[in-house]
Amino acid sequence: MYLGEWSWAGQIGHLSAIVSLVAAALASVAYANSNPFTLAPDQTIWKRIGRISFYVQTGAVLLIFFLLLYLIHQHRFEYHYVWKHSSKSLEFKYLLASIWEGQEGSFLLWLLMQGVLGLILIRTAKIWESPVMSIVSFAQFCLSTMIIGLSIFGWKLGSSPFLLLRDSGVLDGAPALHLDFDTSQPLIPNYLEKITDGNDLNPLLQNYWMVIHPPVLFLGFASTLIPFAFALAGVIHRRYTEWVKPVQPWALFSTAVLGVGIMMGGMWAYESLTFGGYWAWDPVENASLVPWLIGVAGLHTLLIYRHSGQALMSTIVFFVLTFGFILYSTFLTRSGILGETSVHAFTGSGMNIQLLALIAAFLLPAAVWIGLRYREIPKGQTEENLSAREFWMYIGSLLFFLSAVLIIGQTSLPVFNKIFGTTIAPPEDVEFSYNSVQVYIAIFLALLTAVTYYLKYKQTAPALFWKRLLIPLGISVVLAVGFVLFIGIEYTAKGPGFQAALWVSAICSLFSVVANASYIWIGIKGNLGKSGGAIAHVGFALTLLGIVVTSSNKQVISQNNNGFATPLGEGENPRENLTLVQGVPAEMGGYTLTYEKDSTHPKKKLWFYQVRFKSKDGKEEFVLLPNAFVNYKGNKGLMANPDAKHYWDHDVFTYVTSLPDPEAKEDTTSFRRETVQAGDTIYYGKGFITVGDPRRIDNVPEELFGKGGRVVELPVRVNRRTGESVSLTLKSAWARNQWMPLADTLQADGMILQLQEQQADGGLIVGVKESDTLLKYVTLKAFHYPYIRFLWFGIWLTAAGLLISTRRRMLQWLQETKP
């Protein structure tokens, strides 16, 4: 009926989605029937069915994924998803980013990651395979409904990535694509020939972090399911204590991967967004941080339980809530409920009920099971000793949880509005509303991570504690003095109280870095295989230190105004933008900046602006290329990408905030003719021009200039009001009986001067043209970020420590369960 459509691809895709859904359901039921703890005779058969179904399901998801990738690669714009998220000009490396730009593709990615983790579980979970995989398969079933795209009794279930463009409604309003140019008629059979290109990937996502950040983040999302599944399986099967060993590597892995995933989002924001930072307490960021915080709490209570028999109940609750808040964050970011409060461009997808049902499908059964078995779950009865490590670990876990509850409480303001019909808006300074609370939690956490390793489980002798802590304390004092003298905290905008809190948190973090690093030698004798925890703590403390120092000492260096010193009004924003005219150096915050030239991307409307930075002390000189999509795909305006120069101890970071509109202004001004003599003055917008003595050159080649040809040179001096002056020589030729002026442009002043003719009486006619269109300029913001590398390094180190521990605990589990 329609020409050129690859309908087979969509049919395979839809079929695979149904296979994925059915196989996941089957796997879940089959695994649930296989109870390894009863030794029922048929349990191995059910387990087999479960496994095979799970393999089929993962295969179906893989098929969907690669099919979609292939369609994007082949530019099959008859598929709405392909048309909406890619284009022919898109580089190969961003094809993957196109897959996960949309709702359907990101669910697909999540499914894929969960499938991979499921395959690992089948190999490593041993006796726990069936109970845990039953829950994992159930999660696969739920996520599969998100991409199924079925209409059941008018109720839309999921949204398929294989929806055809002609069914999506996008073409309904285009007469040229319909028979008789009537939109009520069907589409013309060859409509596809007219769809020449796709809508493209959002330019802001055309960044390498967008290729790597989503897979890592979704691997993190998927990994939080595993501790949830272990905890719930333990409760369901009344094996309350046996799951704590196999869950440990998963809880560690989950914390590492989710943490790195979140940080990569921050790095993407830092490198390609223009809110001037890596973290803005945006609801979307908070929603993924909260499960991480609760997961960390669960990780620590798990250790407490293993060493002291306390806090099992807390561990179960924390693991359930970690995954619960992953689901809640999915609801927040995809339901469109955040609306006005988030800068992220997530859309309402019309699947709100389904997203809420997803949360309920996991949390309600979990709550019921835990409620039913509450009395049976073992609880520690002994009174904690104040010198016991587990007590302070528990306090630390509670602080993590407290931090999470506060963040999600503040973030959920739009949800609160929705439920209670209120219209409460976020506070004036959103970031401060978080920072002012979290800084105190950071202080306590830094102190706790510093000293807790020096305490022993059950009880610690004070003498030993102080003796072992003596060296790290000494080093910390020396470093703290160095910090106070050479670095310090410069942030004063929120008063001395907050500044003091920043000082204290920085110094406590420093102490924690030193104490944990020392513990690798004092406590573990340099055994790296066992020091995963200490390494992770060093990384965490370094991250805290990096956050506090970077954020407090960040400087806007573009605070200047090209000499227009209008006083700041009360409550006005600081003047953070600086306009650079091409070729004219400007001073700002210790640097001299020159906008030198620009260049363009060979395929796209992407412009690079070359700005040279030169520090006044002469130590730094570099070129930055902030870039921007200008009037991209017919969208008026610009989308800017920053550029940064990285030094070991700081970054200089800049992005374009405004450009002259190349289309809005036409050069309509004409030359103003001034008749002058030597010594006269001509006034112009930015100053005046003094005219020197003309010089006549007669010996010019006759074959070019004709008879009587000559050149007249006129030296002039352009005096700007700012006091500078520029000398120019205007030239004009009398050739073949007419005047041919050679225009001279003064970029910086937006002015063209020409000597138009010399009259018979010696009077000179000078043409003056002033126009903004001549001026090439960029307006930019620039920041100085000190010590940002410490922050990135801290997060990598945290992840490395966690992964070292993951490996150790996994090997331990496999060793113990060897038949």
Add this chain to the structure above:
Amino acid sequence: MKKTQLALLIGIAACIGVLLSFMKTTSTYDTIDTARKKPGQFVHVMAKLDKSQPIQYDALNNPNYLQFSAVDSLGARMVVQYNNAKPENLEMSDRLVLKGRYRDSVFLCQEIQTKCPSKYKEEEAKGMKHPGEVPLPNTQP
């Protein structure tokens, strides 16, 4: 009572305390008329760019001065002053969230959030409202 339970209680109390004090710092969503009635108070105003009035922004003269007129859904208008660069997509936005204070017949804006039509699926489904959505051939027969 166990010490950990005590710690838990303190934690809950701290949570409630912090969230209550947070609620005190929140602001309000206002129309232009209600924003006028509370001069000097920080508010969120939902409005649109008033396209009948010129946008004043000259990056050469002062890159930190933007002035334009905003109109809300009730038809009220106000002058908005923003001491920052012009948001990238001000002209093509279909909605603005203006955060700031109304003072002396001018809305002193601290932050502007622009909402673009492409972000809203319902609108998109109605047809190609968003420029550049699909490069269609000329509709002339």
